Amino acid sequence: MKRIFILTVLICCITAGIVLAENIIKGPGPDECPTSDKCGSCHANNNIYDELIQSSHQDLSCFDCHLPGTVQKSKYETQERSFNRLGYYIKDDEWHEAVGNDVCLQCHDNQMVEIISDNCWSCHMPITGVDKIVMLKDKTQPMSEDNIREVKEMPHRSHMFTFHQ
Numbered sequence: 001m002k003r004i005f006i007l008t009v010l011i012c013c014i015t016a017g018i019v020l021a022e023n024i025i026k027g028p029g030p031d032e033c034p035t036s037d038k039c040g041s042c043h044a045n046n047n048i049y050d051e052l053i054q055s056s057h058q059d060l061s062c063f064d065c066h067l068p069g070t071v072q073k074s075k076y077e078t079q080e081r082s083f084n085r086l087g088y089y090i091k092d093d094e095w096h097e098a099v100g101n102d103v104c105l106q107c108h109d110n111q112m113v114e115i116i117s118d119n120c121w122s123c124h125m126p127i128t129g130v131d132k133i134v135m136l137k138d139k140t141q142p143m144s145e146d147n148i149r150e151v152k153e154m155p156h157r158s159h160m161f162t163f164h165q
Helices: 002-026 036-043 046-054 069-073 120-124
Strands: 087-090 094-097 127-136 148-157
Touching (some): 036 046
């Protein structure tokens, strides 16, 4: 009887471990990702959120175009992880890392892409300054000098999604 109990507990622990490991490797599903307004609270990039909600893409979340850090952890070293890594969630339970214009073409069918060699964001998301992205040590705590892990500076691409005719 004792052996059956130990075997049952062992099987439950192994099963729970496999499920947990699978979720960590796959990363969060879109329902588990924070909303766009929450991203700015940890990364101090509210100007991006403010632009996004005024744009034609106001219904998008950050993770409709960007790969979450938890997804990148399984593939990239810390210094190689970046919010510039684009991608989106595929309905069959996995994240797709986008290359070039793939992230835009998941929604937009654009004939011009075949004749233009540049990326969509070169024209539709012009650089308008510099963003200071604050990475917190403990995301459950408010931003303070003691809770800042790193501050990254990167070119600010407008999230107004300029339309050209």
